[in-house]
Amino acid sequence: MLWEIEISSKSGPDREAEHALAEARMCRLNSLATVRSARSYLIEGSLDNAQLQQASGVLADRVVEQVTVRSLPDHSEAGQTERLLNVLFKPGVTDNVGATATKALQELGFEVERVSTCRKYWVNADSNESEVERFASRVLSNDSIDRVLFGPLQLTSLAVGSEQDFELKHVSIRDMDDEQLKTLSQTGQLYLSLTEMQTIRDYFRELERDPTDIELESIAQTWSEHCSHKTLAGRIAYRDENGERHFENMLKETVFAATQTIRKNLGDADWCVSVFKDNAGIVRFDDKQDVCIKVETHNHPSALEPYGGANTGLGGVIRDPLGTGLGAKPVCNTDVFCFASPETGFDSLPPGVLHPRTVMRGVVSGVRDYGNRMGIPTVNGAVYFDDRYLGNPLVYCGNVAMIPRGMSEKEVHPGDYIVAVGGRTGRDGIHGATFSSAELTHESEELSGGAVQIGNPITEKMVHDVILEARDRRLFNAITDCGAGGFSSAVGEMGEETGAEVWLEKAPLKYQGLTYTEIWISEAQERMVLSISPDKWDEFNALCESEGVEATVIGKFTDTKMLELKYQGESVGSLAMSFLHDGRPPVIRDAVYSPPEERAVNLDSETIEHGEVLRKILASLNVCSKESIIRQYDHEVQAGSVVKPLVGIANDGPSDAAIIRPDLSGKRGLVISCGMNPHLGDADPYWMAASAIDEAVRNCVAVGADPERIAILDNFCWGNTERAETLGSLVRAALGCQETAVAYGTPFVSGKDSLNNEFSYVDGETSRTISIPSSLLITALGQIGDIEKAVTMDLKSAGNVLLLIGETHNELGGSHFNLVTGRDGGIVPRVDFEKAPKLFSAVHELIDRGFVRSCHDLSEGGLAVTLAEIAFAGGLGAEIQLQKSGVDATVELFSESNTRFVLEIPSEHLADCHNVLEQAQLPAAVELGHVNESSELVVRGSDGTVLIQDSLKALKQCWQEPLSRF
């Protein structure tokens, strides 16, 4: 029997309906005049009336909601005045609420088989048929996870999946010619190159047999760009204005090499513990604990289904530290997003593209719901806007975690059980690894729907709890997460040195009907794979049971160096680990970089209204307040919060970095910040990379981090690197990373790349491709010895002196000044590799000695924006006198030169500050002026001309307005 419990609001606004109607208006679905909504539970089982009544009491909040119960199918007449639309998840899509309701009702002793959730909408009956359909498909649902049923529900059952007969499939690859191989690669969603397909064919010709489907899939997963980083870790012939250079392994010779140089320079003082080898990088924290960090991208799934994509993006990256060493405890998250402008017109959207506003809302909610539910504070982040992210938004999710010292190494022992822990395996997320390596097209939505998933953070939290307990009891020998490629990648990687035998039918399934190959490559969420000695299994299993976590032995590690896959006792795959991991032919790519010609910016001073420019920059999407997003994240759970993302007299100023204290009984803190500026990449990727590192480091230093202890991470998101120019700009950025990291002594400890971030579509007859701007995110993980020495960016007291530290050059290339005044050209900000590290040390010394009341870095919008932000955040005015006038004052105000800070210093410490800089042989600091009580920011040129005079209230309003209603 199938029942529906429909729940709607008793009184008060119908927010869901209001939201839907507003979206309909934006899509110009003008015939939709009224919308009302309800939610419902579809319950399959045998329940009597009293039980249905009781179930309603649990599922609905009777103080504010009303309930209607009916049996399905619903034979009532379609309404005269309204049309009904029911939105349900497609069969097999994770329905967390449904699953929890099922368990809750079963616990009450009811005979309930399963519960699904449904959203219901009623629109005015005289609405236009095709508009209602667009409303259903554009506003109410996402085709990759939802289905819409019109009229009273006619469902009779919620059952999904049915038993499938086992059938072993072979692929006759040995007879295939190049064309057939290419076709197989595409239609089978293997996304391998022809050379790779040929290598596979030749391997099986040698073995004198055809591969099974599962063998081909295993190879495709392992060889995917996502899992093997074959392009950047491959051979590259690079050419630029300085000549040619050949890389055998580009990443190793640039980014990794920087770390090796730094570690060598540090000698015994080396504080890296485990870098570039595990799921996350690990560095020293204190005597008891090390700290690890990882940042991942989840771009393609987020383009198709923003909520689920971002949700599982964060869920996935949390599993990385959890699967690092013998398991680390997550303590905070960092998230950076790139979108097209939320003001993009609906009419200008290419086919298959979700509106940036929809993407942004979904992504933020997805990250919010996973992080908040896991109880991990999201303390740092950024959002960048550029119209080239339209079809291909970027979602970077990062996690920082603590691991007891001495637990950074793991080792699989032959004979250990292969144990799957956590979520069950379903048909979700199939081909995620290979899909993420392909270019997005307007057909992706249909083709790759299975790659989209919704996470269950509570399952992951439960897994997290048992794993940390099992770690402390030393119940397992090795652990890794099930990410892209599912069991295929996890078991394949863990067993690389030993060998493994997997019994696929043992894997617990969400529903019947999965083939052995689907079980093997499913990327269902919230799963970890552990290597457990048989003598520890009982204790481990008991621990899992005690917390309601499912753990299953799905095979054992062997010493055969073979990957043996079995299903119900029958061999379905047998591959040499060596072929899987080392058999891939090297990728050889050309890379070219030719620097664009430098052009000066036109700075006709007559036309520049400095106050107006400042307001425009404050109101630009990249600079403006992100409070509406930040407040949705729990940034204080775990009670370690020291410097929050928003600071100041009204708790709304933009903090440079976050500080958390991972051990509540200690004084040491972690500092998390990031640096990114895609605008600079168009002009010069080398200096973009240097600037991103500088920005991440100076953000860290600005709140008090010790510059000698900052670890950094690289995340490259680029366009199609099969184009030599695109790859060339990436190599150029990697070279910038290398030189800057070495100069700053900031080792890269982990990184990730996401290539092929392009969106192709057909516009009438023409086929078009939008490639994202070169987007390098640098995440910095700093440390502060004593959290009580931290400083924030908001002005503190009238009378204090404002000091500008660092040199300002005419560097307006890629600046926000150019952006808001419609200019281009100019030199992009560079970095002085010798002075910058000294300057960071000096600023740190000033903060550490307690001379500094507030500190803020200079970045987008230069000095002008920094002054405005510190003033309105502190609720205090400032009177500033520049060193220059005229055109030079414009540069002084808006140049985005790197390695600069504004410090607020009580006058009694002024002499000390000048001394510190002098002893570091740095240029003298500029005394800009004083903090005052005036509630106005006044900036004069050296000739006394007032360039900016504006109230703090107005400046703050400009800055807060743009995304406030998001």
Place this chain on the structure above:
Amino acid sequence: MDSIEIMDWKLSENSEANKTRSSGHVAPACALISTVSYGFRPVCSHDDSRNSKLVVRDQILRQRPTDRNLRFMASPRVCVLRAPGTNCDHETAHAFELAGGVAERVHLFRVLENPDVLKQFQILCIPGGFSYGDDVGAGVVFGTQLKTRLADTIQEFLQADTLTLGICNGFQVLMKSGILPGGAGEQSSESSSDPEATLTWNESGRYTDLWVNLKSCSDRNVFLKGIEQLESPIAHAEGRLRVSDESVLKAWEENGQVALRYTTCSEADASESDENTVLPYPENPNGSFSNIAGLGDPSGRVLGLMPHPERFLFATQHPQWTRKNLRGDGAGLQIFRNAVDYF
């Protein structure tokens, strides 16, 4: 906790004195009061009226030395009850430990297996998080389990001289289980009657993390003794108190059940006339009825609140500690001290 106390607790668990108590719950034995002349609430005053209890309690408090870590002070045992999805259990247990209690994180499954587990504790705390994902409503599944599977155990616990605290999701659980606002005797396993109040979606419709100013409105609630004002962060999506019938407020106020209200700023005067006007966001961050942020039961031994006092144990957790040069303890710690000091 030192070894002397452990021995004493075991002693009291088996003592005849305890068996005569209706609840059978462990409480510090009377005998200890004679050996340690302060710090314990005398069991013999169990049947006294609330007010006289408080008087006794105050006298005891005044006799206490200021050093809270004094070796012979007995520490009450705190059960920090966690369910799947609970995520503030570590810091909440830490808060009780800092306040001098002995806190243990106990999984709900252990209590479901053996309800007697709860008898070892004097304080029950349901911490924040997303129990069962808040999937069918915040705190609903956890609350339903307390209501249906542990009804007798919870009743027995509440009727004894114990304290119960629910923070954020814990407050939601106390409401959905019926423990609040009625407290002992009121909780009902029948689902026929509609509850008088609920915590539901914030007026903004979204999860919000921000610091709020609170004022204490109850002179009866044990947790709020000596607290007039308090700043703490909220972090929730479903924290808006709504009632079936607004007239319930009168009874709540008479019984001292309105424990905490959102207020305009830390210096705001507590004039009664303005209290019912719902303040705008962000002062009242969720649109709560009568600006209520926390509710107690009529006995004053149960408190549920949406803000997180365990996120203000240290000055450095305050959003403006760098402006105000704050150092040392955070004001939220007092709630946990009050609980520990009750015993």
